[in-house]
Amino acid sequence: MNIEDCVGCALCQPVCPTFQETRLEGASARGKIAFLAAYSRGELSETDPHWGETMTLCTSCWACEEACPAGLSIKDLFLEWRENHPPTQWERHLRMLLRLATITPLGVRTLLPLFFLPLRGLKSRWKAPLPVTSIHPPKSFFFPGCFSRYAVPDAATSSYKRVLSLDSFKDVAVVPSGLCCGSALINNGLLKELPATATPFLEWLEKRNPLAVITADNTCGQTLRTLHHSLPSHLEKRWKRFAPRFQILQEIDPHFPPKEGFQSACHNEHRCDKPEATCCGFGGSFRWQHPSLSRRIGKRRLRHLGFHEGGDIRVEGPGCLAHLRRLVPPSQRARIRPWTD
Numbered sequence: 249m250n251i252e253d254c255v256g257c258a259l260c261q262p263v264c265p266t267f268q269e270t271r272l273e274g275a276s277a278r279g280k281i282a283f284l285a286a287y288s289r290g291e292l293s294e295t296d297p298h299w300g301e302t303m304t305l306c307t308s309c310w311a312c313e314e315a316c317p318a319g320l321s322i323k324d325l326f327l328e329w330r331e332n333h334p335p336t337q338w339e340r341h342l343r344m345l346l347r348l349a350t351i352t353p354l355g356v357r358t359l360l361p362l363f364f365l366p367l368r369g370l371k372s373r374w375k376a377p378l379p380v381t382s383i384h385p386p387k388s389f390f391f392p393g394c395f396s397r398y399a400v401p402d403a404a405t406s407s408y409k410r411v412l413s414l415d416s417f418k419d420v421a422v423v424p425s426g427l428c429c430g431s432a433l434i435n436n437g438l439l440k441e442l443p444a445t446a447t448p449f450l451e452w453l454e455k456r457n458p459l460a461v462i463t464a465d466n467t468c469g470q471t472l473r474t475l476h477h478s479l480p481s482h483l484e485k486r487w488k489r490f491a492p493r494f495q496i497l498q499e500i501d502p503h504f505p506p507k508e509g510f511q512s513a514c515h516n517e518h519r520c521d522k523p524e525a526t527c528c529g530f531g532g533s534f535r536w537q538h539p540s541l542s543r544r545i546g547k548r549r550l551r552h553l554g555f556h557e558g559g560d561i562r563v564e565g566p567g568c569l570a571h572l573r574r575l576v577p578p579s580q581r582a583r584i585r586p587w588t589d
């Protein structure tokens with residue numbers, strides 16, 4: 249499948265949050281693919297500022313790929329472009345910060361919490377509970393993910409409690425802070441840096457040899473399960489051994505998904521099957537690159553979810569939870585809750 253296979257049907261537009269809010273053709277997958285096609289024919293320069301800006305109008309929700317009847321691998325196309333195009337100044341700064349904050353465990357522990365301060369507000373950071381007291385070393389671990397740990401600590405606590413409530417997981421310790429799944433690197437054109445985040449994680453896995461690592465952060469879970477595809481061969485085989493041991497809480501919890509007022513995460517198999525954009529507009533670095541558009545998409549989503557009619561909203565993704573809470577007055581934030589609450 250390649251970009252010439254786009255049939256121009258526009259079925260990617262109703263599900264695209266950036267298109268729905270801006271009505272700009274270039275914000276949709278169809279528009280971006282037209283840009284890519286023009287570039288491949290030599291009709292556009294990759295340094296064209298309009299072209300660069302247009303390609304960033306994307307929350308990486310990948311709803312377009314699900315909707316595309318032509319079966320285009322839109323995610324692969326866009327990620328390849330992010331990896332290979334000359335970065336804009338904003339992207340250069342972002343990549344420098346991401347490198348500092350994610351590729352060493354020390355950076356993850358010290359700098360990531362600072363990044364997330366505007367989302368967390370003055371709430372204190374999540375303190376992982378003391379290690380389990382079993383006489384045996386724990387065989388299962390809970391991985392909260394950086395967003396839960398540093399931006400929405402209440403989500404980390406309620407997800408951990410939910411894991412402990414499952415019959416098959418009683419003796420569950422927490423993965424130490426400093427380990428990162430690397431999804432921010434993948435989404436921001438830094439695939440080559442992945443070995444730096446994967447290596448300390450791999451060393452920890454090899455030392456503890458867990459039977460299961462459970463996370464409620466879908467993005468982290470999906471990334472960790474498939475990370476070997478993006479690693480160089482000397483790490484690929486080592487990671488592949490552990491890939492099936494990553495479990496996503498939503499797949500094993502009988503109470504998922506909540507029935508009403510539910511904001512699902514984009515990167516899962518439980519997306520609401522509706523012909524409309526369901527992304528909350530967070531999109532990781534998208535929120536920082538396009539703050540006004542990100543907020544507009546989020547507010548639109550809250551309206552669709554019935555927030556203004558008085559219902560509570562349960563949110564699956566911790567980044568989405570932090571983002572949506574910042575869109576409502578402080579007195580209303582408690583109504584936007586982790587789905588595990």
Ligand code: SF4
Pocket residue numbers: 260263264265266267275276277305306307308309310311312313
């Ligand atoms: S990934 Fe999401 S935001 Fe990006 S073009 Fe596709 S539908 Fe639109």
Ligand code: SF4
Pocket residue numbers: 253254255256257258259260261277278281315316317318319320
């Ligand atoms: S849904 Fe697929 S084939 Fe149709 S316009 Fe969008 S990218 Fe092209």
